[in-house]
Amino acid sequence: MSKQINVALIGNPNTGKTSVFNALTGLNQKVGNYPGITVEKKEGICKLPRGVKAHIIDLPGTYSLNASSLDENVVIELLLNKNDKDFPDVAVVVSDVENLKRNLLLFTQIKDLEIPTILVINMADRMEYKGISLDIPYLEEQLNTKIALVSTRRKQGINELKQLITNFKEVSQEPCLNASQVDKDYFEGLRKAFPNQLLYKLWLVITQDVNFGKIDRNEVEALDDFKTKSKADLKRLQQKETIKRYQFINNVLKVGQTIDSSKAKDLRTKLDRILTHKVWGYLIFFMILLVIFQAIYDWSSVPMDFIDSTFASLSEWSKNKLPAGVFTNLLTEGIIPGLGGIVIFIPQIAFLFLFISVLEESGYMSRVVFLMDRIMRRFGLSGKSVVPLISGTACAIPAVMATRNIESWKERLITILVTPFTTCSARLPVYLIIISLVIPEGRFLGLGYQALTLMLLYLIGFGAAVVSAYILNKVLKIRSKSFFVVEMPNYKLPLFKNVGLTVLEKTKSFVFGAGKIILAISIILWFLASYGPGDNFNKAEEIITNEYASQQLSEEELQQHIASFKLEHSFIGITGRAIEPVIRPLGYDWKIGIAIVSSFAAREVFVGTLATIYSVGNDDEATIKNRMAAEVNPILGGPLFNFASGISLLLFYAFAMQCMSTLAIVKRETNSWKWPLLQLVFMSSLAYIVALIAYQFLK
Amino acid sequence: MNNVIQNILVFSALAIAIVFLVKKFLWKKSKSKKACGNDDCGCH
Numbered sequence: 001m002s003k004q005i006n007v008a009l010i011g012n013p014n015t016g017k018t019s020v021f022n023a024l025t026g027l028n029q030k031v032g033n034y035p036g037i038t039v040e041k042k043e044g045i046c047k048l049p050r051g052v053k054a055h056i057i058d059l060p061g062t063y064s065l066n067a068s069s070l071d072e073n074v075v076i077e078l079l080l081n082k083n084d085k086d087f088p089d090v091a092v093v094v095s096d097v098e099n100l101k102r103n104l105l106l107f108t109q110i111k112d113l114e115i116p117t118i119l120v121i122n123m124a125d126r127m128e129y130k131g132i133s134l135d136i137p138y139l140e141e142q143l144n145t146k147i148a149l150v151s152t153r154r155k156q157g158i159n160e161l162k163q164l165i166t167n168f169k170e171v172s173q174e175p176c177l178n179a180s181q182v183d184k185d186y187f188e189g190l191r192k193a194f195p196n197q198l199l200y201k202l203w204l205v206i207t208q209d210v211n212f213g214k215i216d217r218n219e220v221e222a223l224d225d226f227k228t229k230s231k232a233d234l235k236r237l238q239q240k241e242t243i244k245r246y247q248f249i250n251n252v253l254k255v256g257q258t259i260d261s262s263k264a265k266d267l268r269t270k271l272d273r274i275l276t277h278k279v280w281g282y283l284i285f286f287m288i289l290l291v292i293f294q295a296i297y298d299w300s301s302v303p304m305d306f307i308d309s310t311f312a313s314l315s316e317w318s319k320n321k322l323p324a325g326v327f328t329n330l331l332t333e334g335i336i337p338g339l340g341g342i343v344i345f346i347p348q349i350a351f352l353f354l355f356i357s358v359l360e361e362s363g364y365m366s367r368v369v370f371l372m373d374r375i376m377r378r379f380g381l382s383g384k385s386v387v388p389l390i391s392g393t394a395c396a397i398p399a400v401m402a403t404r405n406i407e408s409w410k411e412r413l414i415t416i417l418v419t420p421f422t423t424c425s426a427r428l429p430v431y432l433i434i435i436s437l438v439i440p441e442g443r444f445l446g447l448g449y450q451a452l453t454l455m456l457l458y459l460i461g462f463g464a465a466v467v468s469a470y471i472l473n474k475v476l477k478i479r480s481k482s483f484f485v486v487e488m489p490n491y492k493l494p495l496f497k498n499v500g501l502t503v504l505e506k507t508k509s510f511v512f513g514a515g516k517i518i519l520a521i522s523i524i525l526w527f528l529a530s531y532g533p534g535d536n537f538n539k540a541e542e543i544i545t546n547e548y549a550s551q552q553l554s555e556e557e558l559q560q561h562i563a564s565f566k567l568e569h570s571f572i573g574i575t576g577r578a579i580e581p582v583i584r585p586l587g588y589d590w591k592i593g594i595a596i597v598s599s600f601a602a603r604e605v606f607v608g609t610l611a612t613i614y615s616v617g618n619d620d621e622a623t624i625k626n627r628m629a630a631e632v633n634p635i636l637g638g639p640l641f642n643f644a645s646g647i648s649l650l651l652f653y654a655f656a657m658q659c660m661s662t663l664a665i666v667k668r669e670t671n672s673w674k675w676p677l678l679q680l681v682f683m684s685s686l687a688y689i690v691a692l693i694a695y696q697f698l699k
Numbered sequence: 700m701n702n703v704i705q706n707i708l709v710f711s712a713l714a715i716a717i718v719f720l721v722k723k724f725l726w727k728k729s730k731s732k733k734a735c736g737n738d739d740c741g742c743h
Binding site for chain 1: 701702704705706708709712713715716717719720723724
């Protein structure tokens with residue numbers, strides 16, 4: 001009768017364990033269920049040299065012996081129960097050559113159960129593509145095992161594996177890691193209480209939530225002369241054990257495994273080598289940004305013009321069709337222009353998120369995170385800070401919340417404080433309208449000046465965040481440790497559905513989130529601009545008619561003067577005049593001042609406010625842009641929105657903390673008013689100073 | 700009559716707008732006493 005040995009095939013999911021099982025057993029296999037549960041049990045027979053037969057069980061994939069599912073329990077139950085008829089004479093741990101570090105955790109745990117364990121390093125054919133080389137004798141020595149380098153795809157290494165299984169008695173049963181290193185006193189107590197049991201086996205019984213075989217955890221807990229630890233303490237020891245194991249694995253692989261990415265040949269590696277290159281990587285990222293911003297301008301000009309003229313016509317049509325009166329005025333001069341001021345930016349916002357979503361879906365964004373980590377480190381930020389800074393291009397609120405995964409409090413706090421500098425979508429309407437007014441439409445090397453300006457503003461926002469982080473890193477005296485781990489997904493073609501849903505969701509939240517606030521503020525602003533105290537407002541017609549009686553003004557010109565006079569003496573005009581001395585050095589008039597104050601609620605309100613203010617008393621069919629372009633500087637003459645005041649305004653919005661919601665979320669995340677107030681004062685002061693310097697220098 | 704109705708509509712719209720903004724920015728819902736991390740703790 002030929003001899004039969006039990007072999008357990010164990011490994012992490014996706015290591016090609018089933019391929020190894022198939023290669024060993026061929027057609028001699030059957031599939032059933034483990035008793036009482038629905039976990040699949042695969043077993044088969046493999047003929048080995050010298051007439052030996054192996055009964056092979058393909059155990060469910062597991063990451064470690066710390067069971068978290070029914071499948072994983074099956075593995076541990078079998079390995080701990082020597083009386084089970086399937087208890088292995090030899091364990092074969094299958095690992096993937098590309099994820100050796102992660103796979104070896106399970107290997108070291110099984111070794112510590114003192115079962116003869118063979119290590120299969122599968123997918124060896126990928127080594128050449130990935131630039132991986134292994135020092136097998138060194139690894140065998142350090143891991144105290146025999147290694148089979150296998151490629152089931154190329155049918156290599158299977159005979160060597162069969163040979164190793166046949167000679168399993170030659171495989172060392174010595175553990176890799178002495179578990180008692182984790183807590184010597186505790187393990188010593190355990191050893192004394194159960195002198196006949198294997199220490200690591202006892203440790204597994206204590207730390208798992210189930211009983212295994214003949215060892216009952218209640219038995220351990222009931223002992224008088226051994227006090228086990230609380231669940232929390234045991235969890236901490238488990239974590240310590242995992243860290244010890246990884247330290248051991250790292251030291252072994254440092255010598256036994258070499259990864260030379262310059263020799264790698266697969267497409268992903270080739271792309272990674274270019275996209276994360278220390279020169280080409282940044283250049284490509286910069287070029288991609290250029291293309292995105294150019295496309296935002298070129299592709300959205302037609303729908304934007306259409307929306308702009310539609311709202312202007314709707315306002316005019318409503319004025320003609322509805323009965324004359326104050327509510328009609330509110331609709332045509334307040335609500336419709338205010339809403340038009342936000343709807344017009346839908347095409348550009350949709351295109352921006354279309355590109356961001358495509359970059360995320362394709363896997364490129366992770367490379368950007370990796371690429372930028374090199375820069376981030378120098379400024380006291382974590383590589384993980386890049387995610388909030390990039391998602392800050394949508395909105396600072398979710399971006400601030402996204403800092404929760406940064407382990408170091410100091411890095412997290414700095415990221416929270418500097419994220420609002422990133423150009424959020426609410427700044428976009430302000431930038432777009434001002435750029436279209438003050439930056440010429442010419443091109444340089446095929447790229448529009450306006451697109452270049454927009455890109456520059458994004459870079460300024462990012463630069464301000466990074467420089468502020470550097471200063472905060474030097475100033476804040478908080479001690480903390482940091483590390484950076486990022487998983488690079490494979491490159492893939494973006495799914496149209498995912499991209500479409502992201503664009504739809506982001507655009508919807510921008511329009512409806514901001515839209516309600518803008519509508520409410522438009523109504524209040526219209527009211528403040530259409531009502532006023534005292535005789536100057538109530539008798540405006542009489543005053544202006546008398547003042548211009550000697551001049552030959554047309555009816556239209558006279559109405560313009562009356563509207564202008566009324567606006568100046570309305571509630572909003574009085575408020576604007578009060579703050580004008582503060583903002584005049586920046587090149588702004590009181591109307592812009594009103595827009596700045598009202599946009600403290602949310603930046604995008606700026607355009608809606610100007611649209612409302614400039615619409616009041618204006619009867620002609622004109623777009624928001626035309627009305628703003630026609631504004632005259634009351635002091636210097638000439639257009640109010642000229643190059644100097646425009647740049648000053650752009651810079652003011654690039655740096656100012658104009659968002660109440662962001663301040664509220666910073667308060668919540670830092671659990672203190674100290675940080676949001678500091679942020680408000682710092683950002684507002686910086687914005688004022690930079691805008692002042694820009695205007696005074698350029699005027 | 701038309702003027703009266705239009706004035707009522709304007710002041711109603713103004714009142715709704717003010718109430719909306721006050722509720723949005725000044726008047727906050729009280730937070731749940733549950734610890735953060737639980738469902739419906741008001742932190743998510």
